[in-house]
Amino acid sequence: MSNKGLNACYEFRRREIRYMVKNIHGKIGSPINLSEQIFLTTFNVTVNMLWGGSLNGEESNLGIEFKDQFEEFVRLMVEPNVSDMFPVLRPFDLQGIESKAKKNISWFYEFFESVIEQRKKLGEGPKMADSKDFLQQLLELNQKGDVKTSISMKEINAVLLNIVTGATDTAFTTIEWAMTELLRHPDKLRRVIEELDAIIGDQNIVEEFHLPRLLYLEAVVKETLRIHPPAPLLMPHMPSETIVVAGYTIPKNSNIFFNVWAIQRDAEFWEDPLQFEPERFLNVIEKRNYKGNSFDFFPFGSGRRICIGI
Numbered sequence: 412m413s414n415k416g417l418n419a420c421y422e423f424r425r426r427e428i429r430y431m432v433k434n435i436h437g438k439i440g441s442p443i444n445l446s447e448q449i450f451l452t453t454f455n456v457t458v459n460m461l462w463g464g465s466l467n468g469e470e471s472n473l474g475i476e477f478k479d480q481f482e483e484f485v486r487l488m489v490e491p492n493v494s495d496m497f498p499v500l501r502p503f504d505l506q507g508i509e510s511k512a513k514k515n516i517s518w519f520y521e522f523f524e525s526v527i528e529q530r531k532k533l534g535e536g537p538k539m540a541d542s543k544d545f546l547q548q549l550l551e552l553n554q555k556g557d558v559k560t561s562i563s564m565k566e567i568n569a570v571l572l573n574i575v576t577g578a579t580d581t582a583f584t585t586i587e588w589a590m591t592e593l594l595r596h597p598d599k600l601r602r603v604i605e606e607l608d609a610i611i612g613d614q615n616i617v618e619e620f621h622l623p624r625l626l627y628l629e630a631v632v633k634e635t636l637r638i639h640p641p642a643p644l645l646m647p648h649m650p651s652e653t654i655v656v657a658g659y660t661i662p663k664n665s666n667i668f669f670n671v672w673a674i675q676r677d678a679e680f681w682e683d684p685l686q687f688e689p690e691r692f693l694n695v696i697e698k699r700n701y702k703g704n705s706f707d708f709f710p711f712g713s714g715r716r717i718c719i720g721i
């Protein structure tokens with residue numbers, strides 16, 4: 412995302428994060444499902460950027476249902492399917508995975524269709540006249556796009572599903588793992604707190620402009636993404652031509668998975684690879700960035716299909 416785009420939705424992120432912190436603070440002394448809170452926050456930040464909505468208060472149940480449906484989506488995606496190994500069996504859907512996946516995808520499409528319907532109704536009124544968010548731009552391409560730029564309603568649904576699921580699950584899994592590792596390593600947690608005290612102070616709230624100075628926190632996030640990449644095999648890739656890489660022939664249209672999880676734990680590239688050691692990133696910040704140009708660390712992928720969220 413460009414800096415301009417990021418700045419334009421800064422207020423959404425600020426508001427949702429503060430809402431979450433207030434909510435958690437209000438429940439001191441009683442058990443809290445942190446994973447739900449983090450999911451709802453990342454979900455709300457994402458949908459705010461896309462169409463300006465959010466699901467707080469009573470509507471948060473819908474956000475939780477989205478989370479449950481999404482977990483089912485991931486479960487079905489990774490479940491071993493005999494039809495993948497023996498394509499001749501594909502028409503029989505022996506394990507029922509395909510029918511369950513269709514039902515699951517329909518839930519998402521109904522969800523997005525209701526958002527689109529609501530937008531179409533609002534779009535007729537004065538409310539939407541001066542704002543053009545991502546959904547509005549997609550709808551305009553659907554209505555006015557020429558042969559090259561036109562996009563169908565089915566494609567709009569697919570783009571929304573791609574972005575909402577791509578943004579929410581990855582972000583909340585990373586936060587959950589980072590917190591888990593910090594709890595497992597109190598010395599690292601102490602260093603994070605010391606850095607926050609030194610840069611922010613205990614009377615101020617962290618703002619995004621502080622981030623470039625929070626170098627240890629950045630190293631913690633990188634180390635979390637190294638040991639626990641939320642997309643361990645990236646997305647499946649498929650060459651459009653047969654190619655030879657390092658002496659191996661990769662036939663056109665084959666499914667290629669990059670095992671970034673194994674690469675980022677490979678002792679050939681990393682000292683004590685299974686140790687949570689954010690310090691390893693402190694002196695190599697330039698080399699090990701998120702741009703996918705270092706092939707021992709690329710949690711956001713690399714090249715043309717690199718994550719659009721960085």
Ligand code: HEM
Nearest residue numbers: 574577578581582642645646710711712713716718719720
């Ligand atoms: C910790 C956060 C995130 C991680 C680790 C992550 C990781 C990834 C990875 C590994 C890929 C596949 C790249 C490849 O196969 O080469 C990907 C794709 C994608 N990501 Fe992210 N992502 C994150 C956050 C986000 C956010 C915030 C958004 C949306 C604003 C987003 C939207 C997408 C989309 C739409 C794709 C598909 C791109 C395509 O098909 O070309 N991701 N992400």
